[in-house]
Amino acid sequence: MLVTSSGRFSIVSNGQHPLRAAVEDWRGRVTPTPEAAWQDTELRAVQAETQAELLAAQADAGADILDPGYVPVYDEWFQMARVVTDLEVAAPLRYLDTNTYYHHWVLNRVPTRQAESPIVSAYRHSASHTDRPVKPALFGPYTIWTYADRQGEGDSPEAFAALVDMWAADAAALAAAGARYIQIEESVVLRPKHRADFPLVAQAIERIADAAAGATIIVHLACGEIGDLLQPFLAIPGLGGLGLDFTDAYRDPNLAALAGWHGDAILQAGIADARSIRVETEAELHETLTAITSAAPAATCWAAPSTALLHLPRHAAFEKLARLASAAHRFGDNGA
Amino acid sequence: MNQLPLLPISTIGSLPKPPDLFQAEMAPLEQQDRAWMRQAQETAVADWLATQESLGIDVLVDGEQYRRSMTTYFLEGWGCADIDPDAVWVLDNMYGQRAVIKRPATESRTLLLDWYQFAVARAESELKVTVTGPYTLRDWVFDLHYPDRAAAVLAMAEYVREEVEALIAAGVRYLQIDEPAFVTRYDQPAELDVAIEGMRRICAGLPEHVTVFTHMCYGAFHEVYPKMLELPAQVFCLELAHVAPEMLDILRRHPFPADRGMGYGVVDAQDPRVESVEEIEARIRLALEYFTPEQLWINPDCGLQVVPHDAAVAKLRNLVEATHRVRQALA
Numbered sequence: 001m002l003v004t005s006s007g008r009f010s011i012v013s014n015g016q017h018p019l020r021a022a023v024e025d026w027r028g029r030v031t032p033t034p035e036a037a038w039q040d041t042e043l044r045a046v047q048a049e050t051q052a053e054l055l056a057a058q059a060d061a062g063a064d065i066l067d068p069g070y071v072p073v074y075d076e077w078f079q080m081a082r083v084v085t086d087l088e089v090a091a092p093l094r095y096l097d098t099n100t101y102y103h104h105w106v107l108n109r110v111p112t113r114q115a116e117s118p119i120v121s122a123y124r125h126s127a128s129h130t131d132r133p134v135k136p137a138l139f140g141p142y143t144i145w146t147y148a149d150r151q152g153e154g155d156s157p158e159a160f161a162a163l164v165d166m167w168a169a170d171a172a173a174l175a176a177a178g179a180r181y182i183q184i185e186e187s188v189v190l191r192p193k194h195r196a197d198f199p200l201v202a203q204a205i206e207r208i209a210d211a212a213a214g215a216t217i218i219v220h221l222a223c224g225e226i227g228d229l230l231q232p233f234l235a236i237p238g239l240g241g242l243g244l245d246f247t248d249a250y251r252d253p254n255l256a257a258l259a260g261w262h263g264d265a266i267l268q269a270g271i272a273d274a275r276s277i278r279v280e281t282e283a284e285l286h287e288t289l290t291a292i293t294s295a296a297p298a299a300t301c302w303a304a305p306s307t308a309l310l311h312l313p314r315h316a317a318f319e320k321l322a323r324l325a326s327a328a329h330r331f332g333d334n335g336a
Numbered sequence: 337m338n339q340l341p342l343l344p345i346s347t348i349g350s351l352p353k354p355p356d357l358f359q360a361e362m363a364p365l366e367q368q369d370r371a372w373m374r375q376a377q378e379t380a381v382a383d384w385l386a387t388q389e390s391l392g393i394d395v396l397v398d399g400e401q402y403r404r405s406m407t408t409y410f411l412e413g414w415g416c417a418d419i420d421p422d423a424v425w426v427l428d429n430m431y432g433q434r435a436v437i438k439r440p441a442t443e444s445r446t447l448l449l450d451w452y453q454f455a456v457a458r459a460e461s462e463l464k465v466t467v468t469g470p471y472t473l474r475d476w477v478f479d480l481h482y483p484d485r486a487a488a489v490l491a492m493a494e495y496v497r498e499e500v501e502a503l504i505a506a507g508v509r510y511l512q513i514d515e516p517a518f519v520t521r522y523d524q525p526a527e528l529d530v531a532i533e534g535m536r537r538i539c540a541g542l543p544e545h546v547t548v549f550t551h552m553c554y555g556a557f558h559e560v561y562p563k564m565l566e567l568p569a570q571v572f573c574l575e576l577a578h579v580a581p582e583m584l585d586i587l588r589r590h591p592f593p594a595d596r597g598m599g600y601g602v603v604d605a606q607d608p609r610v611e612s613v614e615e616i617e618a619r620i621r622l623a624l625e626y627f628t629p630e631q632l633w634i635n636p637d638c639g640l641q642v643v644p645h646d647a648a649v650a651k652l653r654n655l656v657e658a659t660h661r662v663r664q665a666l667a
Contacts, residue, residue, distance in 0.1 A: 010422065010423070010424040010425045010431065011425075011431075012422055012423040012424075012431050013421075013422055014421045014422065015362060015363065015421055015422075015423065020429075020431065023429045027429075032429075073428075073429050074428050074429065075427065075428065078428075090578065091554075091578060091604055091606050091607060092427045092428070092554065092606055093554055093555075094519070094520060094554045094555055096520070097475075097520035097521045098520075099426065099475070099476045099517075099520075100425060100426060100427065101426065101427035101554060102427070149578075149580075191523055192523045193523070193559070276478065277420070277434075277436055277478035277480065278478075278480055310424070310425055311424060312424065313420040313421075313422030313423070313424055313434060314422040315420075315422050316420070316422070
């Protein structure tokens with residue numbers, strides 16, 4: 001059974017990290033803005049070194065499919081915004097129920113892209129540093145859209161379609177660069193008030209998958225119950241996989257929903273709780289995998305953290321990833 | 337006892353720390369010079385009290401200069417948690433250390449008493465003491481001790497209650513229980529009920545002369561309103577400088593109760609840009625469309641700890657000036 005990361009990592013180890021030191025140095029040299037960070041060659045060099053380090057750490061932990069290891073100096077929503085023409089970015093908002101914050105977009109016109117997203121160049125760099133598949137994890141257009149402050153033309157179907165086109169262009173560029181897997185984070189659609197927006201997510205994923213021929217598009221849905229959205233998701237043309245959360249809060253309802261699993265999409269099974277510092281035992285992980293593979297084919301099931309291990313201290317994140325890899329590989333070896 | 341003016345001005349809690357103090361507390365615990373840090377913390381608290389008074393803030397805070405974070409300070413101080421040295425990402429290029437609850441409290445739950453007495457000896461104006469609420473104390477840390485989230489929240493509520501009892505015995509009249517995590521699981525009613533129960537246990541039987549505030553930020557308030565009114569606070573301090581249309585819409589449909597107060601956030605606590613007096617005045621006037629003057633307190637969105645010192649002072653100066661203008665118009 002393959003093991004994959006589910007997004008990026010925190011970098012600090014015992015209060016220190018070269019990138020953190022480089023950021024502090026940069027803050028002292030310039031007026032710290034996202035644009036200044038992007039243009040700073042010294043900072044970008046340390047970011048690149050950090051990527052190589054995080055790729056190696058994931059491989060050492062036993063992951064088969066790696067996160068690119070790119071650590072933005074600001075958040076991903078901010079870095080995506082910098083490639084959109086005349087886009088204002090507003091105050092940070094808490095993402096889901098995490099204690100992490102992202103700068104939301106102010107959409108007051110139909111957005112247009114002026115350059116390739118940084119995630120593409122980050123992918124190219126990471127792919128050149130490992131023989132293992134690298135899976136970029138992008139926040140999806142619906143997430144950006146639903147958290148955005150939308151006004152006037154920026155709150156129109158045309159504006160959403162333009163957003164989707166940007167993501168499709170990035171997915172196409174990633175596929176052209178060799179990405180076999182692309183993860184699109186749209187967990188917010190599982191929240192009760194957003195479930196009715198499923199058609200927007202479906203529209204986006206179909207368009208992105210169409211653009212990224214050759215790449216498998218995996219929609220990641222953490223921190224929620226899939227419930228009656230499982231069948232509609234599986235019916236999205238071009239969908240390559242679904243990431244579901246099987247940690248304590250969502251395990252039972254998502255296992256129940258798996259009774260309706262069908263087709264050949266990859267199930268990226270989030271069985272290691274990326275929000276809890278407690279490291280699951282192999283027995284616990286095996287029990288969950290057994291329950292999952294009684295409903296979904298083991299051959300197309302990947303073991304994964306429930307969401308990005310970003311939320312855990314670095315030592316705990318990699319300890320958890322190593323335990324997950326050990327358990328999943330042993331589970332696979334036993335022919336389950 | 338001072339009589340507060342109409343539209344009383346306060347701040348939320350944290351204020352920028354001197355850079356050397358900030359650097360010192362980020363060092364590994366075993367490398368910290370606690371005696372030097374205590375001196376630096378006292379100086380910083382005294383400075384901020386004087387600054388707030390000179391600006392015309394009506395109800396002062398101590399700026400939380402002695403707290404590494406709003407969760408680790410309490411959990412580490414009570415002896416029930418260890419601090420993980422590997423900080424995790426929070427926002428932008430900021431990383432925060434996380435507490436890991438490992439045992440029941442082993443130390444006194446009177447951490448704030450000493451700092452309150454330090455502050456009250458140096459302030460002419462009224463003081464508001466801020467304490468992190470039990471739901472946030474659980475939600476923003478890791479827990480390896482309690483069997484479930486509710487058990488941890490209710491245990492934290494007992495500890496906070498002990499802090500509060502000591503403070504009230506020492507004369508505190510304005511008490512703020514911060515619960516920013518309250519807005520995070522709005523789709524899980526049982527979670528909201530646990531948070532409400534935690535604050536109820538803290539506030540049960542408090543003297544009538546004590547005004548209890550609560551503070552929330554960076555969340556979808558409209559998702560927890562009017563449910564939030566089940567929290568036993570008299571004043572709700574919310575981040576509203578960029579109020580969402582959804583919040584205004586729900587306030588139109590469910591007007592804020594006349595017997596509760598609103599601490600209306602009128603300056604952005606993350607953006608170092610200093611809002612003009614006119615911008616802030618416009619936000620206060622917007623607030624007056626939804627709340628009576630007697631209900632309103634004026635404050636920043638959140639603690640100003642992440643903006644530079646000079647920007648924080650300038651924001652507060654303009655906030656005071658804007659409030660004075662509106663007061664004069666209302667007079």
